[in-house]
Amino acid sequence: MAKSARLVRTLVLLSAIHILVLGAGFFGPYDPDVQDRELPFAPPTRLHWVDARGRFHFRPFVCPYVALTGRFGVYKADLRQTFPVHFFVRSAERRSPGILHSRWHLFGTDDEARIFLLGTDGYGRDQFSRLLYGGQVSLLAALVAAGLSVGLGLLLGSVAGFCGGLIDGISMRLTELFLALPWLYLLLALRAFLPLQTPPRMSVFLFIMLVGVMGWAWPARLVRGVVLTAKERNYALAARGFGASDAYLLRRHVVPQTFGVAVTQAGLLIPRYILAEVALSYFGLGVGEPLPSLGNMLAEIQPHNLTSSHWWMLLPGVALIPVLAGYYSLTDALHERAGLVQV
Amino acid sequence: MMRYFTHRLAHGILLVVGVSLLSFLFLGLAPGNFLDEMRLNPEIAPETVTALRTQYGLNQPLPRRYLRWLISVCKGDLGFSFAYNSPVASLLWPRACNTLFLTGTATVVAWLISVPLGMWSAARRGRLGDRLCMGTISGLLAIPDIMLALTLLFLAVQTGWFPAGGMVSPGFAALGWWGKVKDIASHCFLPVAALVAGNLPVLVRHVRAGMVEALASPFVRAARAHGLPSGSLLFRYALRAAANPLASLAGFSLASLLSGSLLTEVIMSWPGVGPLLLEALLARDVYVVIGAVMFSTVFIFLGNLFADGFLYTLDPRIRME
Numbered sequence: 001m002a003k004s005a006r007l008v009r010t011l012v013l014l015s016a017i018h019i020l021v022l023g024a025g026f027f028g029p030y031d032p033d034v035q036d037r038e039l040p041f042a043p044p045t046r047l048h049w050v051d052a053r054g055r056f057h058f059r060p061f062v063c064p065y066v067a068l069t070g071r072f073g074v075y076k077a078d079l080r081q082t083f084p085v086h087f088f089v090r091s092a093e094r095r096s097p098g099i100l101h102s103r104w105h106l107f108g109t110d111d112e113a114r115i116f117l118l119g120t121d122g123y124g125r126d127q128f129s130r131l132l133y134g135g136q137v138s139l140l141a142a143l144v145a146a147g148l149s150v151g152l153g154l155l156l157g158s159v160a161g162f163c164g165g166l167i168d169g170i171s172m173r174l175t176e177l178f179l180a181l182p183w184l185y186l187l188l189a190l191r192a193f194l195p196l197q198t199p200p201r202m203s204v205f206l207f208i209m210l211v212g213v214m215g216w217a218w219p220a221r222l223v224r225g226v227v228l229t230a231k232e233r234n235y236a237l238a239a240r241g242f243g244a245s246d247a248y249l250l251r252r253h254v255v256p257q258t259f260g261v262a263v264t265q266a267g268l269l270i271p272r273y274i275l276a277e278v279a280l281s282y283f284g285l286g287v288g289e290p291l292p293s294l295g296n297m298l299a300e301i302q303p304h305n306l307t308s309s310h311w312w313m314l315l316p317g318v319a320l321i322p323v324l325a326g327y328y329s330l331t332d333a334l335h336e337r338a339g340l341v342q343v
Numbered sequence: 344m345m346r347y348f349t350h351r352l353a354h355g356i357l358l359v360v361g362v363s364l365l366s367f368l369f370l371g372l373a374p375g376n377f378l379d380e381m382r383l384n385p386e387i388a389p390e391t392v393t394a395l396r397t398q399y400g401l402n403q404p405l406p407r408r409y410l411r412w413l414i415s416v417c418k419g420d421l422g423f424s425f426a427y428n429s430p431v432a433s434l435l436w437p438r439a440c441n442t443l444f445l446t447g448t449a450t451v452v453a454w455l456i457s458v459p460l461g462m463w464s465a466a467r468r469g470r471l472g473d474r475l476c477m478g479t480i481s482g483l484l485a486i487p488d489i490m491l492a493l494t495l496l497f498l499a500v501q502t503g504w505f506p507a508g509g510m511v512s513p514g515f516a517a518l519g520w521w522g523k524v525k526d527i528a529s530h531c532f533l534p535v536a537a538l539v540a541g542n543l544p545v546l547v548r549h550v551r552a553g554m555v556e557a558l559a560s561p562f563v564r565a566a567r568a569h570g571l572p573s574g575s576l577l578f579r580y581a582l583r584a585a586a587n588p589l590a591s592l593a594g595f596s597l598a599s600l601l602s603g604s605l606l607t608e609v610i611m612s613w614p615g616v617g618p619l620l621l622e623a624l625l626a627r628d629v630y631v632v633i634g635a636v637m638f639s640t641v642f643i644f645l646g647n648l649f650a651d652g653f654l655y656t657l658d659p660r661i662r663m664e
Contacts, residue, residue, distance in 0.1 A: 176358065177358060177361050177362065177365070180358055180362070180640060180643055180644060180647075181362060181636070181640055181643070182599075182601075182602030182603075182636070182639040182640065182643060184602065184605050184606075185602050185605065185620065185635065185636050185639055186636065188605075188620070188621065188624055189366070189369075189620075189624060189632050189636055190369060192624035192625065192627075192632075193369050193370065193372070193373035194373070195374060196625075275487055275488075275489075278487065278489055279489065279606055282489060282606075283609070283621060284625075285624075298489065298493070301493065311497065314490075314493060314494065314497060317487070317489065317490040317493060317494075318490070320487055320490065321485050321486055321487075321490070322485075324485045324486075324487060325481070325482075325484075325485035328481075328484060328485060329481075
């Protein structure tokens with residue numbers, strides 16, 4: 001009971017995150033690449049309920065920022081002007097970028113003011129919207145790459161385990177080679193050897209291919225182990241005795257046994273790949289601008305912003321925490337269900 | 344015993360050779376080289392670039408370059424860095440020492456904290472202290488290394504308590520020995536803290552899991568029924584039984600000494616292997632990259648070997664096989 005409750009909690013958290021990210025066009029008030037050059041490094045907009053004359057409003061309102069003259073990136077909220085926050089706003093653009101298109105936004109304010117829940121970056125782009133769209137890029141890349149790794153692992157692991165002999169020997173030596181290498185070093189080195197000046201979409205594609213192909217060794221080893229035991233099970237031997245072909249045995253008795261391992265491996269690989277994206281993009285080797293991603297949003301901190309106390313620039317990194325916690329907890333719960341951990 | 348280890352050693356050498364071959368293969372497939380940027384520079388004559396190409400051996404076929412590299416490895420040079428105009432080994436050594444100093448300190452501190460904490464947590468499993476501890480640890484696990492480093496750096500800049508980056512202050516050479524120790528200590532505090540916080544969750548969870556399993560086993564219950572004091576029970580019996588997975592984990596700690604701190608080093612600008620590698624990658628200074636990858640591969644192999652040896656001396660059951 002407690003086990004399934006934990007799994008359900010985790011799944012609720014993860015689906016909430018994914019729905020939020022998938023619906024970036026609806027939940028985010030602005031497009032990810034809309035710039036407001038008047039407002040670089042604006043801190044998060046405060047929602048007010050009480051106006052300058054002390055009156056209480058049920059509908060929250062925002063006050064526009066006024067740049068202090070002579071100082072870059074320092075603003076003061078003009079409390080005399082108030083703009084109410086509207087909900088379910090219809091946008092002027094026909095369609096938003098990203099995976100799902102939406103003409104409606106959950107919230108917004110009048111055109112004369114801006115609402116930046118997480119502040120803006122150096123180009124005056126809304127960090128909240130960028131975070132959601134960046135989540136799309138990062139999570140999609142990690143998911144697809146994990147799918148690719150697990151698919152490759154299933155293929156090579158089951159072939160190695162089923163055929164045995166020379167193929168098995170060679171592929172297992174290869175996995176050892178891959179597992180012995182420092183993962184981040186190898187990833188950086190290979191990415192840097194690939195073309196660096198690529199269009200943003202191409203950089204995402206390269207990331208997915210690179211990480212997906214590089215990560216095959218983990219699932220392959222585990223799948224091979226499962227296949228080795230599965231093909232010696234009595235029912236498999238019996239089926240073979242009745243004249244079942246190799247293809248039938250693989251399809252009917254061996255590969256289905258490996259799905260449990262494949263799912264837990266995918267759960268382990270996704271957070272690892274999210275972190276890989278963050279690390280690579282932080283070094284400028286991952287997802288290219290202007291496409292947002294969790295990593296390249298953090299990368300903007302690098303030069304000078306930390307020292308000038310733009311604390312909201314760290315928030316994309318904070319947003320990583322629930323995502324990672326969700327996936328870690330998912331793998332823990334899956335392991336527990338499979339009876340692998342008795343703690 | 345000896346046979347096993349010679350076997351492992353041979354295996355490891357094969358592994359290292361395999362890694363080097365693989366790196367050279369990728370090198371051959373990769374577009375562009377170190378001289379590309381020079382070629383675009385109008386102030387540098389094309390003849391100079393061609394001359395440099397011949398001098399660096401970039402115009403030779405890949406097998407030939409691999410051979411040349413092997414010879415320079417035998418000489419102890421590990422190839423030649425184009426950007427620094429010096430042998431790679433002389434670049435890597437001081438950097439590797441800095442990295443090892445940082446990660447070694449962090450590993451020792453992390454183990455010193457995690458073993459008692461894990462044991463304490465396991466001894467009072469299910470009680471409030473354990474639940475609080477494990478909750479904190481799970482929370483810490485979800486914070487990525489990059490965020491730990493960035494947050495600590497941010498706090499350092501805000502408070503001004505610790506220097507933000509580097510390993511020594513500008514006037515380091517003029518300080519007395521005590522001043523030097525203090526200077527390095529204050530510089531390495533933040534990166535060490537980031538690394539410890541990053542490694543702690545995994546270690547504590549493993550220690551606790553091992554101890555919980557050991558404490559639940561029949562021989563511990565028998566010992567408890569005999570009236571052994573709980574302290575000696577915990578340290579002399581349960582810890583020894585739980586030490587097996589910890590030995591493998593220690594090997595893993597050792598293995599990641601050189602390569603595990605890349606992000607922290609770069610963010611905190613610690614003069615270790617990480618920043619050198621990154622710089623070399625972006626400049627296509629390929630022999631430095633290969634050197635750094637080989638260095639850390641050797642370390643990973645040695646760490647695993649050490650874990651096996653440690654297990655061997657620790658657990659008589661493995662010696663029997």
